[in-house]
Amino acid sequence: xxxxxxxxxxQAIPVILAVITVTFFLxxxxxxxxxxxxxxxxxxxxxxxxxxxxxxxxxxxQYTAYLGDLARGEFGPSFKYPGRSVNELIGAGLPVTxxxxxxxxxxxxxxxxxxxxxxxxxxxxxxxxxxMTAAMIGICMPSFLLGPLLVLVFGIHLDWLPxxxxxxxxxxxxxxxxxxxxxxxxxxxxxxxxxxxxxMSQDYIRxxxxxxxxxxxxxxxxxxRGGLIxxxxxxxxxxxxxxxxxxxxxxxxxxxxxxxxxxxxxxNRDYTMILGTTVFLxxxxxxxxxxxxxxxxxxNPRLRAQFGEQ
Amino acid sequence: MALLEVNNLxxxxxxxxxxxxxxxxxxxxxxxxxxxxxxxxxxxxxxxxCYSMLGLIPQPPGRIDGGEALFEGRDxxxxxxxxxxEIRGRDVAMIFQDPMTCLNPYMTIGKQLMEPLLYHKHVSxxxxxxxxxxxxxxxxxxxxxxxxxxxPHQFSGGMRQRVMIAMALINEPKLLIADEPTTALxxxxxxQILKLIADLxxxxxxxxxxxxxxxxxVADIADQIIVMQQGKVVEGGDxxxxxHNAEHPYTRKLLAAIPAGSKTPMAGETRPLIQVRExxxxxxQGRHKEPVKAVNDVSFDINRGEVLGLVxxxxxxxxTIxxxxxxxxxxxxxxxxxxxxxVTRLEGGDLKNFRSRMQMIFQDPxxxxxxxxxxxxxxxxxxxxxxxxxxxxxxxxxxxLMDDVGLARNFVRKYPHEFxxxxxQRIAIGRALATHPEFVVADEPVSALxxxxxxQILDLMQGLSREYGLTMLFxxxxxxxVxxxxDRILVLYKGEVVEQGTGDDLFERPQQEYTRQLLQSIxxxxxxx
Numbered sequence: 001x002x003x004x005x006x007x008x009x010x011q012a013i014p015v016i017l018a019v020i021t022v023t024f025f026l027x028x029x030x031x032x033x034x035x036x037x038x039x040x041x042x043x044x045x046x047x048x049x050x051x052x053x054x055x056x057x058x059x060x061x062q063y064t065a066y067l068g069d070l071a072r073g074e075f076g077p078s079f080k081y082p083g084r085s086v087n088e089l090i091g092a093g094l095p096v097t098x099x100x101x102x103x104x105x106x107x108x109x110x111x112x113x114x115x116x117x118x119x120x121x122x123x124x125x126x127x128x129x130x131x132m133t134a135a136m137i138g139i140c141m142p143s144f145l146l147g148p149l150l151v152l153v154f155g156i157h158l159d160w161l162p163x164x165x166x167x168x169x170x171x172x173x174x175x176x177x178x179x180x181x182x183x184x185x186x187x188x189x190x191x192x193x194x195x196x197x198x199x200m201s202q203d204y205i206r207x208x209x210x211x212x213x214x215x216x217x218x219x220x221x222x223x224x225r226g227g228l229i230x231x232x233x234x235x236x237x238x239x240x241x242x243x244x245x246x247x248x249x250x251x252x253x254x255x256x257x258x259x260x261x262x263x264x265x266x267x268n269r270d271y272t273m274i275l276g277t278t279v280f281l282x283x284x285x286x287x288x289x290x291x292x293x294x295x296x297x298x299x300n301p302r303l304r305a306q307f308g309e310q
Numbered sequence: 311m312a313l314l315e316v317n318n319l320x321x322x323x324x325x326x327x328x329x330x331x332x333x334x335x336x337x338x339x340x341x342x343x344x345x346x347x348x349x350x351x352x353x354x355x356x357x358x359x360c361y362s363m364l365g366l367i368p369q370p371p372g373r374i375d376g377g378e379a380l381f382e383g384r385d386x387x388x389x390x391x392x393x394x395x396e397i398r399g400r401d402v403a404m405i406f407q408d409p410m411t412c413l414n415p416y417m418t419i420g421k422q423l424m425e426p427l428l429y430h431k432h433v434s435x436x437x438x439x440x441x442x443x444x445x446x447x448x449x450x451x452x453x454x455x456x457x458x459x460x461x462p463h464q465f466s467g468g469m470r471q472r473v474m475i476a477m478a479l480i481n482e483p484k485l486l487i488a489d490e491p492t493t494a495l496x497x498x499x500x501x502q503i504l505k506l507i508a509d510l511x512x513x514x515x516x517x518x519x520x521x522x523x524x525x526x527x528v529a530d531i532a533d534q535i536i537v538m539q540q541g542k543v544v545e546g547g548d549x550x551x552x553x554h555n556a557e558h559p560y561t562r563k564l565l566a567a568i569p570a571g572s573k574t575p576m577a578g579e580t581r582p583l584i585q586v587r588e589x590x591x592x593x594x595q596g597r598h599k600e601p602v603k604a605v606n607d608v609s610f611d612i613n614r615g616e617v618l619g620l621v622x623x624x625x626x627x628x629x630t631i632x633x634x635x636x637x638x639x640x641x642x643x644x645x646x647x648x649x650x651x652x653v654t655r656l657e658g659g660d661l662k663n664f665r666s667r668m669q670m671i672f673q674d675p676x677x678x679x680x681x682x683x684x685x686x687x688x689x690x691x692x693x694x695x696x697x698x699x700x701x702x703x704x705x706x707x708x709x710x711l712m713d714d715v716g717l718a719r720n721f722v723r724k725y726p727h728e729f730x731x732x733x734x735q736r737i738a739i740g741r742a743l744a745t746h747p748e749f750v751v752a753d754e755p756v757s758a759l760x761x762x763x764x765x766q767i768l769d770l771m772q773g774l775s776r777e778y779g780l781t782m783l784f785x786x787x788x789x790x791x792v793x794x795x796x797d798r799i800l801v802l803y804k805g806e807v808v809e810q811g812t813g814d815d816l817f818e819r820p821q822q823e824y825t826r827q828l829l830q831s832i833x834x835x836x837x838x839x
Contacts (some may be wrong), residue, residue: 203411209366211426211477212399221425225416301416301461 005294012286019282020070020275024063027274034079034269053079053272066275075276080268086276093258096166100176100249100257101242107181108238112188113231119189120196120227121219131189138186147179147252166255176253180246184238188231196227229296236292240285311383312339313485313517319377319387321355321362324370332358334541335377340485340534345511345518347528347549349564350538351760352731356521359538360487363387364402365394381485400430403478407490409470413462419473420458427480445476449506467624468499472506479510486511489521496623496787501831504531524761526568526834529553537561567765568834569794582611583749583781584635589644591627591634604630606805607644612749617775617782619796619813621789621828627805628785632751635783636668637661648749666696669742673754675734679726685712685737686722692744707744714777715740716770732763736770743778750775753785768795790832793817801825 035041035049050056054065069076075086115131122128154175155163162172199205200223208222209215247259258277265273297303321333333355340346348356361367363379363386379386381402386394403426406412414422423446424438433441439458446454449472462470471491478486488507492500508531511518522528528535528549536546537560545558556562589608592601605627612618622628633639635646641654648664656664672678679688689708693699699707709719715736726734735755742750752771756764772795775782786792792799793813801809801816801824809822820826 203406203408204414206366207404207406207412207474207477208414208425210364210398210404211429212395212397213425213429214395217429222414222417299416302463 005290008290008293012283012290015286016279016282020067020279021063023275023278024066025059027269027271028059030269032269034271053077070279075279076272078270078273080265080270080273086272089261089273090258090276090280093256093261096255097243097246097250097257097259100166100173100180100246100255101239103173103177104181104184104242104246105235105239107177108184108188109231109235111181112185113192113228115185116189116192116194116231117196117219117224117227120193120200123197128193132193135186135189138182138189141182143179143183143248144252146182147175147249150175150179151252164252164254166253166257172253176249176255179252180242180249184242187238188234191230191234192228195230196223199223199227202226225299229299232299233292233296235295236288236290237285240281240288243284244281312380313342313382314340314519315378315380316359316363317378317380319359319363319379320375321358321367322373322375324373331375332541333362336538336541336543337377338536338543338546340517340519342484342517343511343515344533345508345520345528345531346534346536347520347522347532348536348538349522349525349528351523351762353540354538355541356538357489360404360489360519360521364398364404364487365389365391366398396430399426399483400481401483402485402487403481403483404487404489405471405474405478405491408494409467409474410494412474413470415462418459418461419465423473423477423480426477430481441480442476445480446473449473449476449479449510450502451476467495468502471495471499471503475503475506475510479514482514483516485517485519487519487521490523491520492527493522493524497789497831497833498623498787498828500527500833504833507531524568524833525553525564526761526832529834537564563762567762569765569768569788569790580613580616583614583649584612585645585647586610586612586631586635587645587647589631589634589646590642591630591639592642601642603805605634608802608805608807609644610800610807610810612781612783613797614781615775615779616798617780617784617796619792619799620783620785620802621787621792621799622802623787625804626802628787628802629753630805631802632670632753632783632785635749636665636670636751638670666745667747668749668751669745669747671735671738671742671750671752671755674758675731675738676726676758678738679734679741681726684723684725685717688726688737689740689744692741696745698745711740711744714743714774730763731759732767735759735763735767739767739771739774743774743780746778747780749781749783751783751785754787755784756791757786757788764791771795788832789816789828801828 033055034053035046047056054062057065066076075090077085078089081089112135115135119128119131151163154161161175162169165172166176167173205218205222208218213221243258245259246257247263249255250257250259261273262277264270265277316339317337318335319333319337320331320335323330323332336355336359338346338348348359350356358367358372362372362374374387377387381397386397389397413419420439420442423442424435427433427438427441428435443454443458446458451457451469451472457464462473465473491507492503495503504527507518507520520528520532525535532549534547535549535552537544537552537558539560545552545556545561552561553565556565587609589605590603591605592603594601608631610618620628620631630639634641635648635653637653637656644654645652646654648668651664653661653664683691686708689711690704693704693707694701708722712719712722717733717736717740721729726737729737739755755771756767759767768791771782774780784792784796789799793816796813798810798812799816800807801822803824809816809820809825816825817829820829
């Protein structure tokens, strides 16, 4: 077990290193720099700024210096928010984005899981087609369309929920969570339907029925665990995807999260901020993938036994 | 009054392709304290009949068209789902064919065992556990206390079937339906399970329905036998009557399919094609463990044109020997000489040339054929690959092969899923013979087949081995099957040869205890003796 985790963590190092390297050089290839603006800046001032942020050094020594910073856990100072470090900015945005991601995941698992399981119990009937059609629409509908639609209906027409904000008015967290979670709910619905269909055709389900158990017990006691393993394996990448993809929703609902910093950083050529968030998010993605793999393996006794032997 | 009385039961499957009458007006009865066997080949409706009475076939596509099934006088077919559930698992219990897939892999066997008791009898957990432990002990699970929390994959196939039987009996049912409970097991394990079922039945004095495709399996235990073909009962009655005075031609065919008698060994001079010397094939288990000695110091010859039988139970190393000769596994030490060349030393191009002279036929014809290739593609591939036919002549080559293995020529454009198990095995044999190999390893080629089909395939293989002048290594767990086909037989136990001789030698003068045990396990010995 520990060997497996250690091995996977070791594997993650070259992946993250590759992400750092590619991002580092890509942002520098992109036209424009952090201190270019419409207003002409005096050459001395610009030179002083560049010297302060090490931009006057050769590219490769900038790269090694940055790696050195990272090794100490420092993402460096932000170029556009003077006096604030990238660590501080991420620290400020992360809790909000993480909370939003968590609620969105909750929405996705509860709605998606239920829909998938319900659909799988009567395949190729209305009970299957209706939730699956809804899921398909959920996958196809981009959040920049769904978000405003929800705001229009629940925020303005019905006037039930606030149209924007985060944690200011009760209920303002609901619409963003649904908007962000709905696409993932749709994926989870499809995954859990496929998983349940597979399990429900297994011989041991027939055994459970032959014992005389009522159908709901057959489903909850015998089928759910095996059927939902694919969903559990998907949770890690899903949560990472929610964190990284929250920009649109954060913009629509005016939420002060990480996603907005991230995209603004790209527009501003805020090199350290772009790199910092990219490295941070890719590390999270690797960790969450590992976590959900471990969880999925733990749910399968056969794999668990293999881990135990190692 | 009979425990179960079935009158004119009719069950159909309604699909887009039309309605298929799977059970066509069958009637039979099951008495308390008796074992009633229902015999028939795959698709004869024997399982569907039993499942449909208990509401265990999905409806639709299944549909019960008529008849009655009186269990203690109450008609099962008229009951609501809730009433049926009360009966299932309490009064009528089932065990199934494949103990590998019939237990829930995510649940401990203890939990699964207690479930019917907790659900139907509302006893406390403590009581349920005690009862479950008693039953595990009774069905022969050693040390039930410590295995109670184990998962199914930690048990062997035979042990899982014992757990399954314990689970079926935990509510002391009045009727036990056993659907091919030993078909997936080795003969030695099969004999143990059959004895267990018979003992438990006698002790509890319950009724048993035993479903099987093989008359020999039920020969020693059945009181009544019902023979089914294409949804109808063709013959039924007292088992002694069926075995000795069968009237219906289908019943006679089933009886004739029980492998019996020895092949007359080859006469004349013998020149070995293959010489195996001190062969060891060990599998490493990681640094700190002893390797598994799958094959340990085995030596034998296979003569040209000879069929050598290799018999042993699962894990005896019989398949590994075949794979070692073909170099499909890494040989640890020893030598395999094929026509004068030591094949354990061959590499690269030499190995490839040598491999075209030998072929393998596998156990499962469902898994070993590519589902996206037609019969034509499957058979043409080796012909073209080895340059036996060119693009112009390949069609006639394929048709010739199909004739040889007894497949109708108009099947040539069909895909594997359109064939039955027996037909698929014919395709697999055709593919193996396409390159005119000198040597064939047949690894349990008939174990997955119904007994009547098994007899046809064995006949086919016998004819082809003569026609093609094949040398064959025939691997099986079933001594009766091997005796039927092989000139000589090696008995294997835990990776070592314990005895060898002709079929008659082994059957009439077994020298080793293990060989005797194998002979004892052959189902229906009384019938073929």
